[in-house]
Amino acid sequence: MRKKFLVCFVLALVTAGIYLPVHGYEFLNYDDVDYVVENVHVRAGLTLDDIRWAFTTSHSGNWHPLTWLSHMADIQLFGLNAGAHHGVNVLFHIANTLLLFLLLTRMTSAPWPSAMVAALFAWHPLHVESVAWIAERKDVLSTFFALLSLGAYIRYAESNRQLHLLVSIMCFAAGLMSKPMLVTLPFIFLLLDYWPLKRDYSLFRRLVLEKVPFFLLTAVSSIVTFAAQRKSGAVATLDSIPLSYRGANALLAYVRYLKRAFWPTNLAIIYPISGMSSWWQIGGALLLLMAISIAVVYSSRNRPWLVVGWFWFV
Numbered sequence: 598m599r600k601k602f603l604v605c606f607v608l609a610l611v612t613a614g615i616y617l618p619v620h621g622y623e624f625l626n627y628d629d630v631d632y633v634v635e636n637v638h639v640r641a642g643l644t645l646d647d648i649r650w651a652f653t654t655s656h657s658g659n660w661h662p663l664t665w666l667s668h669m670a671d672i673q674l675f676g677l678n679a680g681a682h683h684g685v686n687v688l689f690h691i692a693n694t695l696l697l698f699l700l701l702t703r704m705t706s707a708p709w710p711s712a713m714v715a716a717l718f719a720w721h722p723l724h725v726e727s728v729a730w731i732a733e734r735k736d737v738l739s740t741f742f743a744l745l746s747l748g749a750y751i752r753y754a755e756s757n758r759q760l761h762l763l764v765s766i767m768c769f770a771a772g773l774m775s776k777p778m779l780v781t782l783p784f785i786f787l788l789l790d791y792w793p794l795k796r797d798y799s800l801f802r803r804l805v806l807e808k809v810p811f812f813l814l815t816a817v818s819s820i821v822t823f824a825a826q827r828k829s830g831a832v833a834t835l836d837s838i839p840l841s842y843r844g845a846n847a848l849l850a851y852v853r854y855l856k857r858a859f860w861p862t863n864l865a866i867i868y869p870i871s872g873m874s875s876w877w878q879i880g881g882a883l884l885l886l887m888a889i890s891i892a893v894v895y896s897s898r899n900r901p902w903l904v905v906g907w908f909w910f911v
Contacts, residue, residue: 601702604712608698609691612719616690619683619729627866628732631657633668634677642673658829660821663742663774664735682731689737690728694719696744703751704793722861730866735776742772743779750786754794766810773814777822783811788908792901848882849874851911886911 624634633639638647638654643666651665667685675681694715701711718724727736746768753761772779790796790804798804826832857864893900893907 600708601699604698604708604715605695608694608712608715608719611716612691612694613687615720616687616728619687620680622683622729623679624677624682624731628657629730632732632734633672633682636668639665639668639672640677641669643669655825655828658826658831659735659777660825661735661739661775661777663771664738664776667734667738667775679731683729686728686731686734686737689734689741690719690724693737693740693744696741696748700744700748700751704789721858722864723857726864726866739772739776739779742768742775743782746772746782747786747789750789751794754790754796762807766814769811770814773818777818780815780818783808783815785909786811788905792905845874845879846870848879848886851886852882855910 624630636656638650638656641647647669648666651662651669654660654665668682671682671685697718698711698715701714702708705711727733727740746765749761749765749768752758753765769779769782772782786808787804791798796804823832853868889907890911893903897904
């Protein structure tokens with residue numbers, strides 16, 4: 598317990614120190630204006646009409662009512678003090694870091710490797726965008742609910758009590774209402790069933806069936822998100838961006854993000870598509886991803902954590 602407290606203290610202190618400058622930052626002119634500064638519903642704070650708006654709008658091409666409510670709460674508490682809005686993001690990020698450390702330690706009984714993973718999560722440059730950008734509140738908020746869902750799921754895996762599963766489902770739903778990108782969480786639970794939870798994979802059918810409520814929420818969230826994106830004009834047709842082009846870009850994006858994970862340079866908010874890449878680049882990306890996947894699966898008996906880590910990334 599003392600060791601855990603010390604690790605949590607260091608993680609929180611260093612993370613707070615790294616992100617201390619954001620308290621002096623202003624709103625960005627990219628999304629922050631639309632999400633907060635000039636959004637009349639958010640600027641009104643937590644009123645009944647605007648809470649209703651949060652649950653019925655697809656503004657900005659998303660349906661994430663809890664994210665809107667969190668911005669409204671910030672306005673209610675701090676007005677347009679940008680530093681305070683940034684500070685709330687940092688607090689969520691610190692909470693997520695500590696939750697990740699505690700959950701990994703509980704699953705693996707390995708506090709030091711868990712601390713290293715939590716530190717990478719907290720301090721990696723790729724994560725700065727989610728913390729130091731007010732409009733990315735949806736990222737830190739959805740992660741918070743995802744980790745709460747995972748915590749309840751771990752309790753369910755240990756005790757088989759349906760109450761814990763219900764809490765996990767409810768937290769997952771809250772996460773989807775913060776950022777729909779969380780739709781992959783039930784698949785991650787299946788990976789964690791393999792390792793480190795080490796649940797009986799001979800009962801794979803049962804492991805899948807117990808996650809049916811999660812998959813149903815995933816389906817509903819995906820449909821709602823697609824409708825919201827389409828309404829806002831964010832969904833491009835296959836005529837404008839062919840399926841082959843999308844697939845090629847996805848392969849190359851995996852490789853680029855893998856590179857940035859190890860060498861985080863030239864980072865940006867958005868990476869524009871500059872045109873169709875050459876076939877040798879696309880083929881090389883496909884071969885690299887296949888080679889890594891085969892190597893990871895081949896070493897699964899001795900390094901199960903590699904399987905979980907790699908397929909979580911994919």
